[in-house]
Amino acid sequence: MTGFPTGASLPTGVTVEVFAAAFEASPTPMVVTDPRRGDNPVVWANGAFLALTGYGREELYGHNCRLLQGPLTDEAVLQRMRVALAAGRPFEGELLNYRKDGTTFWNGMTINPVRDEAGEVVFFFSAQADMTDKHRLEVAMRDANDALEREVAERTADLRSALEQKTALLHEVDHRVKNNLQVISSLMLLKARRTPEGDARDALQAMADRIGALSTAHRMLYSEGDVSRFDFREFTADLIADLAAGLDEERTRIETEVDSLALSAAMAAPLALLIHELATNALRHAFPEARRGRVAIEARRCAAGMRLVIEDDGVGMASAPDNPAGFGRTLVEMVVRQLRGNLEWSDAGPGTRIAITIPLTEADAP
Amino acid sequence: MAEVREVLGEAPEETALRILVVEDEVLIALELECLLEDLGHVSVGVAGSSADAIALGRTASPDVALVDIHLVDGPTGVEVARQLSRDPHITVVFMTANAKRIPPDFAGALGVIVKPYSERAVAGALAYVAQCRAGRPPSADALDGFHLAPALGGGAWTGGAP
Numbered sequence: 001m002t003g004f005p006t007g008a009s010l011p012t013g014v015t016v017e018v019f020a021a022a023f024e025a026s027p028t029p030m031v032v033t034d035p036r037r038g039d040n041p042v043v044w045a046n047g048a049f050l051a052l053t054g055y056g057r058e059e060l061y062g063h064n065c066r067l068l069q070g071p072l073t074d075e076a077v078l079q080r081m082r083v084a085l086a087a088g089r090p091f092e093g094e095l096l097n098y099r100k101d102g103t104t105f106w107n108g109m110t111i112n113p114v115r116d117e118a119g120e121v122v123f124f125f126s127a128q129a130d131m132t133d134k135h136r137l138e139v140a141m142r143d144a145n146d147a148l149e150r151e152v153a154e155r156t157a158d159l160r161s162a163l164e165q166k167t168a169l170l171h172e173v174d175h176r177v178k179n180n181l182q183v184i185s186s187l188m189l190l191k192a193r194r195t196p197e198g199d200a201r202d203a204l205q206a207m208a209d210r211i212g213a214l215s216t217a218h219r220m221l222y223s224e225g226d227v228s229r230f231d232f233r234e235f236t237a238d239l240i241a242d243l244a245a246g247l248d249e250e251r252t253r254i255e256t257e258v259d260s261l262a263l264s265a266a267m268a269a270p271l272a273l274l275i276h277e278l279a280t281n282a283l284r285h286a287f288p289e290a291r292r293g294r295v296a297i298e299a300r301r302c303a304a305g306m307r308l309v310i311e312d313d314g315v316g317m318a319s320a321p322d323n324p325a326g327f328g329r330t331l332v333e334m335v336v337r338q339l340r341g342n343l344e345w346s347d348a349g350p351g352t353r354i355a356i357t358i359p360l361t362e363a364d365a366p
Numbered sequence: 367m368a369e370v371r372e373v374l375g376e377a378p379e380e381t382a383l384r385i386l387v388v389e390d391e392v393l394i395a396l397e398l399e400c401l402l403e404d405l406g407h408v409s410v411g412v413a414g415s416s417a418d419a420i421a422l423g424r425t426a427s428p429d430v431a432l433v434d435i436h437l438v439d440g441p442t443g444v445e446v447a448r449q450l451s452r453d454p455h456i457t458v459v460f461m462t463a464n465a466k467r468i469p470p471d472f473a474g475a476l477g478v479i480v481k482p483y484s485e486r487a488v489a490g491a492l493a494y495v496a497q498c499r500a501g502r503p504p505s506a507d508a509l510d511g512f513h514l515a516p517a518l519g520g521g522a523w524t525g526g527a528p
Contacts, residue, residue, distance in 0.1 A: 171466055175436075178463030179391065181482040186397035193400055215482030219511070245486040 005117055029053075029128040031065065032114075035085070035121055039064045043123070052107075052130060054100035068107070070098035081111070088113045088121045094131055106131040170227070181215045206280075213239060213276035217268040230268050232261040232299065239272060240297065243279055251292050252283060258299040261306065264364045270335045277335075278310040278354055281328050286314020286351060293351070305341075305360030313351040381496035383407045386428035388446055389461070390414040390438045398432070398461075398488070405489055416442035423450045430495055433475070435462040447473040457495050459512075472515035479512050487511025 023030055029049035033040045042060045050057065053068060060067075069078070073096050084091040090112045097107040108131040114123040188208035195201040220235045221227070236258045244254050263271070275297065282295045291314065298309045332354075336343045341358035385407050389395040392414075399409040410426040413419035415438040423431060423446075431450045435443035443460070444467060451458045451474025460468055463481035472478075476498070479491050491512035497504035 175464045175466075178481050179436075182463065183391055183393050185482060186391075186393045190393065190397050190400070212482075212484055216484070219480055219482060242484045242486055245484075 005115070029130075031060075031126050031128070033065065033124045033126070035124060040085075040124070049128065052099075052105070052128065053097070059100070068097040070096070070104065072096050072104065073098075085111065085113075085124065088115075094135075104132075106135045108134075178215075178218055181211065181218060185211045185215060209280065210273060210276060212242060213272040214269055216242060217272035221265050221268055226262075228265050229262040230265060232263050232271070233258045235268065235271070236275060236297065236299065239275055240279065243276070243283065247283070251290065252287055252294065254279065254283075254295045254297065256297045258297070259301050259306075261299075261301060261365050263360075267339065267364060270338050274332060274335045274339075274356070275308075275310075277328050277332050281332075282310060282312040282314065282352070286312040286316075288315060291315065301360075301365075302357070304357055305364070306358045308356045308358065309353065310356075311348050311351060311353040313348070316347055316350060316352055381406075381493075381500065383429045383492060383496055383499075384410045384427065385492075386410050386419070386422055386426060386431040386450075386456075387412045388414075388419040388431055388433040388437065388443065390434065390436065401485055401488060402492075405492060407492060414438045416446045419446045420449050423453065423456060428456055429499065430492070431456055431458045432461045432479070433458055435460065435464040435467050441467055443467075444469060444473045447475045451475060457499060459491060459495065470516065472517070475515060476518060477512055477514040483511055 024046050026046060027048050029052045030046045031042055031049050032044040034043045037043075041062045041064055045057065045060055050060075053060075055067075077093050077095055081091045081093060081095075090110065092110050094106055094108045096104055098104055108129045109126050111124050111126040113121040114125050116122050185208055188204055188211060192201055192204035192208060195204055216239050217230075217235070220230050220238060236256055240254050240256055247253065279295055279297060286295070287293045293313045295310065295312045298307075298311075300307050333343065336356055336358075339358045341356050344355045346353045346355070385402050387395050387398055387402075387409060389398065389412065395412045395414075399412065402409050410428045411422045413422050417439070419431070419433070419437070422428075431447075433443045433447050433450070435441050437443055437446070441464065443462065447458045447460065450456050458473075458475040460472070460475050460478040461481065461483070462468070462478065465478055465480055468475075468478060476495065477491065479487055494504050494512065
């Protein structure tokens, strides 16, 4: 045997036999092959290698390590190993190997060339580790991950379909509410048309107008992306436009000054009734006998919430004809109570001024 | 405001429209006919189903068809609009609480009156239609409750619903 390049010098007494004994006793499976002999056969293997593979020494020595390979051994890794060894380079990788009894194990190996002083590869030294447990764990984790992803995908699909159902239901209910409001309004107007002019007809027409105000509220709701809020300024403009359409502008006009407020959808119907009632009342009673004038509607954010002022320059409360039923006023008071607000009627000299303060919580108007 | 007052008043004779009402709710249809009459227009009939609507569209020679989406035989109003608007003499306007079902091309309709509508919205829409048909450049101002189809400058239609 030729000389080998030496690294650290060996202490006295540490002989080749000591190394042989240490390697033999090591729990790490080790094997040495000799590429100078045909087919690079095994020339040495330690006890741990024999235990790992199930072969006896006499069955291994003189044979190439490929006897550990089988049908499921990865050809691509083998190819990489062959190329490295042929070029005299080290190799590191994992291969599915077969024991003598046919069972498989994952063999994580390093193979290093051992060179003589001339630099020629005279042996390959390989140390192994049984990676079967690690592989099993990896597979188990991959399976668990896949299962989790499947479950998440299923859950997401369930939620999406539930949301679609809810949205469809909301559309359906929205459609029915709007259609029914139209039916109710048509019913009132049909009856009004068939009623002789007078109190009964006026009452029917007034009810139809109130339903019209509620309809405006519903039309405004859900028309934007946010189903829980509505824009109070746009809403008031729409309401007033319906009222103003019937007016002789030369004689009476409605002026509005309304802050842009995103109010809770629950407030739409009461506010529609309230504004409709007060504005209609002013238009109906403040300007008798072709009296000219204006109705001003103002809504501002204030510390307590919202302050709504409806003011006319008409004949004033004292001069207005007494309304025995007083339904409009009762309606206004009820709605203000529902909104937890308070109401002040006062003489605006000339005309009437109604100031309403409606408290707004964080939920009503963020 | 003068414009709004004008459109609410009775339509001048030359702008009186012959109108087909496609609506399955009898009460709404009846009231709408009264309103059309008040506005100086003429109802040429009421159809509650898609088949009746298409048949009346051929025989009653309407100028305008007011079409609800949901009819006796289902949400067939869109197909009615598509069929009727193939006739160049008919202007189709949807009239529905189900505006979400209107396709992006509006099935050939000019626009939509959203239910619940006010009398003013109907009057305004019909005045607009009359001006269109008379070849006068219509003013799209004061068109509350009436949305033009996107192709006619009405902007993207979101369906007016959640």
